[in-house]
Amino acid sequence: MQISEPAEYAILGLLEHRPMHGYEMFQQFQSGILGQIVHLEMSQMYAFLKKLERMAYIEAELEAQGVRPPRKIFHLTQAGRATFHAWLTTPVERPREIRLLFLIKLYFAQSLIPDQLPRLIDLEVAACQKFLEHLEAQRLPETQSKDTAFLDHVVLRSRIHQTRALLDWLRELQAEFAGMR
Helix, strand or coil, rough: CCCCCHHHHHHHHHHHCCCCCHHHHHHHHHHHHHHHHHHCCCHHHHHHHHHHHHCCCCCEEEEECEEEEEEEEEEEEHHHHHHHHHHCCCCCCCHHHHHHHHHHHHHHHHHHHHHHHHHHHHHHHHHHHHHHHHHHHHHCCCCCCHHHHHHHHHHHHHHHHHHHHHHHHHHHHHHHHHCCC
């Protein structure tokens, strides 16, 4: 079992700040910019918490609440902290992951490792540039039918243009951070 959803990394990031109960984390998604990056339903939150607990990335302690049933307060384990920080400082591989994963990384990096933000952006620019070069080097097979060749060409050109646009945005972000230093 491994982390497969962007929200799971976001949960680890929230718990890196401080221990919280599930509903408190859910409110962080609903009331702030994090919710604009990742859509999360309450039922998903609790399913992800159970999964992360089974993976031993988080642990829970029961907190008494008077006459109400006790609630679980979650906190990161050493394994969860190490996994989160390794993920946080590694660039995403594919441009489609930038919209979710990279933005989540920026969300947490600005408060947890602000001095590493320029490096993180630089690494992402390099990874995106490498992916663009890979796309631009692709040659479509000449043995395809005319219809298949046309569609393959259209899809490839679309991916190239999307990757270039992301790279332009990343370079703007890079320049903004360079101007802030």
